[in-house]
Amino acid sequence: MPKLIITDRSGKKSEIEYDSNFTLMETLRDNGYDIEASCGGCCACATCHVYIDEKWINKLKNMDDDEESMLDQAFDVKKNSRLSCQIDLSEEFDGLELEIAPE
Amino acid sequence: MTDKTDVVIIGAGPVGLFAVFELGLLNIKCHLVDNLDKVGGQCAELYPEKPIYDIPSRPVVTGQELTDELIKQINPFKPKFHLNQQVEKIAKTEYGWIIETNIGTKVEAKCIVVAAGAGSFVPRKPPIENIESFENKSVFYAIRDKSIFKDKKLLIAGGGDSALDWTNELSKDSSVTLIHRRKEFRAAPDSVSKMQELETKGKIKFLKGQIKKISKIQDSKIMLEYENDDEKLNIEVDYLLPFFGLKMELGPIAEWGLNLHENLIKVDTEKFETSTPSIFAIGDINWYPGKLKLILSGFHESALMAQEVFKYCFPDKKNIFRYTTSSKELQKKLGV
Numbered sequence: 362m363p364k365l366i367i368t369d370r371s372g373k374k375s376e377i378e379y380d381s382n383f384t385l386m387e388t389l390r391d392n393g394y395d396i397e398a399s400c401g402g403c404c405a406c407a408t409c410h411v412y413i414d415e416k417w418i419n420k421l422k423n424m425d426d427d428e429e430s431m432l433d434q435a436f437d438v439k440k441n442s443r444l445s446c447q448i449d450l451s452e453e454f455d456g457l458e459l460e461i462a463p464e
Numbered sequence: 465m466t467d468k469t470d471v472v473i474i475g476a477g478p479v480g481l482f483a484v485f486e487l488g489l490l491n492i493k494c495h496l497v498d499n500l501d502k503v504g505g506q507c508a509e510l511y512p513e514k515p516i517y518d519i520p521s522r523p524v525v526t527g528q529e530l531t532d533e534l535i536k537q538i539n540p541f542k543p544k545f546h547l548n549q550q551v552e553k554i555a556k557t558e559y560g561w562i563i564e565t566n567i568g569t570k571v572e573a574k575c576i577v578v579a580a581g582a583g584s585f586v587p588r589k590p591p592i593e594n595i596e597s598f599e600n601k602s603v604f605y606a607i608r609d610k611s612i613f614k615d616k617k618l619l620i621a622g623g624g625d626s627a628l629d630w631t632n633e634l635s636k637d638s639s640v641t642l643i644h645r646r647k648e649f650r651a652a653p654d655s656v657s658k659m660q661e662l663e664t665k666g667k668i669k670f671l672k673g674q675i676k677k678i679s680k681i682q683d684s685k686i687m688l689e690y691e692n693d694d695e696k697l698n699i700e701v702d703y704l705l706p707f708f709g710l711k712m713e714l715g716p717i718a719e720w721g722l723n724l725h726e727n728l729i730k731v732d733t734e735k736f737e738t739s740t741p742s743i744f745a746i747g748d749i750n751w752y753p754g755k756l757k758l759i760l761s762g763f764h765e766s767a768l769m770a771q772e773v774f775k776y777c778f779p780d781k782k783n784i785f786r787y788t789t790s791s792k793e794l795q796k797k798l799g800v
Binding site: 373399400403405408429430432433434437464 | 506510514582620623649708
């Protein structure tokens with residue numbers, strides 16, 4: 362199984378295996394990470410905000426307007442900010458590193 | 465003045481709306497209270513344009529379409545809506561319950577039905593250290609009285625409709641600076657072009673960046689530190705108006721003494737009654753073993769809740785179950 366490397370809000374780093382059928386948000390939530398995702402993943406809130414490691418950010422599909430607009434409601438937005446519900450995982454992301462953004 | 469009715473429904477989302485229908489079929493009259501300025505809850509506020517695929521018999525329906533059709537469906541029962549307000553207090557009376565909202569609306573009812581979804585929509589507050597101590601003095605998340613801003617220096621933050629509409633409106637009588645993390649805005653194109661026109665004419669200023677710190681300086685003025693890329697800059701103003709959309713929180717419901725399970729209201733699966741008799745909870749706000757947060761589950765819960773509410777409203781009457789397809793009595797109520 363491919364893996365993700367995740368830094369949680371306390372700074373703790375851990376590895377989880379993922380299934381390419383799910384989005385990054387679903388994978389984080391299903392693995393017990395504290396990610397609110399209050400709209401359930403339809404890009405209608407900004408509560409699944411993550412920072413993707415610089416090495417990986419350009420390998421992801423570009424953000425669409427919806428996601429970029431929703432990020433306007435997030436705080437501490439950085440160049441590597443993404444909404445995890447909009448990231449469909451695939452095998453090629455094996456080893457992707459990310460950090461969960463502050464609440 | 466206190467209104468009197470049979471049931472007060474807290475929350476006018478899809479489940480609260482459908483509860484009016486199920487209660488209405490049993491001759492039970494309803495008032496609904498919602499913190500939003502419109503009916504439809506999350507469906508209308510968060511995802512009006514987004515498709516929903518799991519409403520029975522509707523292969524696809526948007527949040528707004530679902531809301532509009534529910535409003536049409538419950539129209540024969542003439543529910544009364546109290547929008548833009550939040551139920552703060554509830555108290556037991558001889559009649560049943562009395563609820564009071566934050567703007568003083570009082571309604572007395574036999575039963576309360578909590579259909580509050582994920583809670584009330586409240587403004588999303590920027591996580592700036594110490595911002596609470598400035599709230600309602602130098603920092604406002606909503607505008608009730610715009611006259612206080614006349615001839616003052618304002619910093620408006622955000623890129624959505626509220627931020628842009630207030631920038632355009634308040635620029636008439638105040639010195640407005642708009643701050644947003646990028647040059648693109650999600651607000652309606654009309655408001656965006658109006659704002660850009662004002663900027664070109666020098667009537668407003670635009671800053672790119674995100675606010676990081678707030679501090680007090682003399683004469684009730686405040687200093688905001690913001691970052692644009694890696695540059696740190698400061699701006700001094702009288703008021704900060706952040707508009708970062710809405711989030712949901714349980715709010716006053718948590719104080720009503722109902723048994724909770726992780727911020728959700730515990731109910732039984734026969735009557736959907738809470739630990740307090742004659743207070744019910746339906747839809748995403750409730751919890752029971754096996755609960756699924758689906759609109760369709762909320763519809764089912766409405767129908768069963770109504771059977772029990774009937775007993776509180778008409779203790780001496782027997783409730784005979786009838787179908788809308790065949791009952792002339794029900795069809796008369798529906799006006800069909």
